Amino acid sequence: MATKLPSAERELAKAVQDSKAPAISRAAAVLRLLGKSDNPLGLNTIARELGLNPSTCLYVLRALAAEELVAFDPDTKRYTLEAGVLTLARGWLRRNRFADLAQPALDRLAAQFNVTVLGVQIVGLDHIVVIATSAGRDFQLSAQVGSRFPALISATGRCIAAFGDWPAAELETRFATLRWDEPPSFADWQTQVAETRSRGFAIDEGHYITGVTVLAAPIWKSAGGAPSHALVVIGLASALRRAGQAELQDALLTAARGSTQQMGGETPGF
Amino acid sequence: MATKLPSAERELAKAVQDSKAPAISRAAAVLRLLGKSDNPLGLNTIARELGLNPSTCLYVLRALAAEELVAFDPDTKRYTLEAGVLTLARGWLRRNRFADLAQPALDRLAAQFNVTVLGVQIVGLDHIVVIATSAGRDFQLSAQVGSRFPALISATGRCIAAFGDWPAAELETRFATLRWDEPPSFADWQTQVAETRSRGFAIDEGHYITGVTVLAAPIWKSAGGAPSHALVVIGLASALRRAGQAELQDALLTAARGSTQQMGGETPGF
DNA sequence: GAATGATATTCTGTATATTGAATGGCGACA
DNA sequence: TGTCGCCATTCAATATACAGAATATCATTC
Incomplete structure (x- = not known):
């Protein structure tokens, strides 16, 4: 048994x-x-x-x-x-403007700061799915379109928790199942989520993958409710500091706000 | 009833x-x-x-x-x-070299002759699925990755019939269900299939879509059996004649032979 | 605001999808 | 070449997924 x-x-x-x-x-x-x-x-x-x-x-x-x-x-x-699965994916792609809309913004960020940038879709509290990618010149890190990750992991996870209005118990249960290189305590994580809410975007400094910094900014498809997508920046912590992390954060937030508008949504004022 | x-x-x-x-x-x-x-x-x-x-x-x-x-x-x-369907498609793409291998050949043909070129996978006698595409400069015609067509339609259909060794009765049943702009009789079609076999590639001149010529050449993934993929050229009949259809046919056959080799297959000598 | 029409959803008996054991078939190894 | 062991496949009993009727929920119109 x-x-x-x-x-x-x-x-x-x-x-x-x-x-x-x-x-x-x-x-x-x-x-x-x-x-x-x-x-x-x-x-x-x-x-x-x-x-x-x-x-x-x-x-x-x-x-x-x-x-x-x-x-x-x-x-x-x-x-x-x-190959039938390709046909299904084509049907999905036809109805989803996000990939096309976000691509230029991804490319701009990736080129300017030499980082990897992802456009991801948030699927409830379960997963996020990578919809679009753009790699920096020396692509140290990468993720492929279609990749799935647990919803609450890394920077994107803090975004989802911060802007999603989920019951705390539910969050804690899910949080417990995550795998990090350097796991934060739930209390620490909650503090970081609160910071995310006031700042408007999230940072994961080496928790998910040691030595790698991840930034994530939410995108809203409609006026109310939870964010539907996010822009994610991934880079080696050392390289990011060199590239000017403060500017990058501003650029990311601006890009996310722009994407929100293009999607017909509205960035709430937290 | x-x-x-x-x-x-x-x-x-x-x-x-x-x-x-x-x-x-x-x-x-x-x-x-x-x-x-x-x-x-x-x-x-x-x-x-x-x-x-x-x-x-x-x-x-x-x-x-x-x-x-x-x-x-x-x-x-x-x-x-x-978005889950994207994840499945990603899994399929990981294991399929054809799209990557064929792309350069598609691009070359499309650029040189200003036509639309497709790489398709043959799924039994049921369907073909578009795996890769390359459009000419003035893309008159196009098809998207993931699109499905009936196996026996147009030029690709004649390829499948010619090199597939299917029972005639089966072919006739399936043939009867096809929709063409200008349907050939089954007898005519069989003659064209025989020509395809001796020539090594297939032509559809305005039957499937009026005024549009389609060429298709088979690709073998393994030594024996039926072809697994095909290269397909699509163009307006008038434009193709101008571009030099004879040369195009040679180039297509060469490209298909090359793809067959890259896939580790072997073009049989019919 | 009541009535209508359409929709989504729950409920229940029965045809059937699922299970675990039995059979068939193929390759490994001696 | 015969035997063993694994794997795919069929078979028969039964737990349950499904169809259809009943109910609930929602717009829409008067």
Whole structure:
């Protein structure tokens, strides 16, 4: 009993439990697993990894293959993602102006301060997703479009907590699951969140990744409520100080305000 | 009885029928519908469009929302695609060298002959998916990455038929469902497929879209079997003649042979 | 402000998706 | 070449996802 489950398996079990369409949770888990994997996977490998019954898993894979979301190699009996997922992404991109709108601002910041800049979308309290990127000249750090991170991590996390109006208990629960290089205490973090609120943007100085400073400024898609996106600057702490961190912070805030306007939103006066 | 069903509904009904995981077919249909739609959709709209029971549809949407593949606006009660689909696409892109490998060749062809060039992936006999594009200087025609087309349509279709070794009956069934501006007869088409086989590439002269010529050359990922990808050139018939269609055909074939080599495949000598 | 029409959502019995065991098939290794 | 062990796949019993009716919620019109 109470054997230690891999986290993917753990979460999936929960999602399946109280859903009226568990097959869909299983399908999503399979797709994500295949997306992470560097090479094609066999049925049993997938089933074991996700804690699924092999026969159930087989039916899931067959359904996904029929939908062209998963490719099946009959020779090796191995599965990979199929091009159908691209088609879905295209549908999403068509309806989302943020990537196009923010790109010029990202490029300007990246070029002027020689840093990596991301445009991210905030998906509730769960995750943020990288929508657009621009790398500095000597790109020390990078992240790819489509990457997911936990919502509350690093500078963006403080933004989300600061401007989101979430119940403190909920925040603390989520906070407890985060992985940092140098984890702040919850109390310290709350102080930093308060600072973020008064300053209008967030800083993470080496907590998430040692030696790396992350700045994040919120973007509002509509007038009220929580921010929908954020601009994120990533750079080595030493390099940032050289590049003029104060100016960079101003430029970031201005860019975020501009993006908010372009999105038809309104930056609240905290 | 025998009321005319929308085609999406028709196909979905079939897929659900004999699947051991019908919820997954329904989920995929919902995602595709949301991907096509220009604006957020309500529950009943979706259910009606796909011929689903509203309550079933609700459970599907809730499951998809929990997986961050669908976004739900509690105010308007409307659904859209969510950024999670981007994450899946990223996973696929990581494992697919074709887009990166082919891009230079596409750009060269597009620039030299002022045409639109596509790199497509062949997904069985069902569809092709656009993986990479390059537009000419005055881009008369275009297609976006992620777009899907029926496998047997236009020049690419003749390639697939010519080099794929599919049963004739299967081909004829599928052929019957295609929509052309100026449909060829099945007999004519078979002749053109035979020509394609001997020539090594396919031409569609105004059949698919009036006044538009399409060329397609196959690419093999592995030594034997059917081609996995194709290079496709699209241009106005008049413009192509001016640009030197004979040279273009040579250049296309050479490019496809080169891509085949880069992919580690082998162009068979038909 | 009442009534109407449309929508989203909950509820309940039943057809069926899921499970775990049994079978079939393939490669490794001796 | 035969045996073993793993993997994919089928099979049969049953827990449950699903369809349809009932209810709740919301706009819209008079």
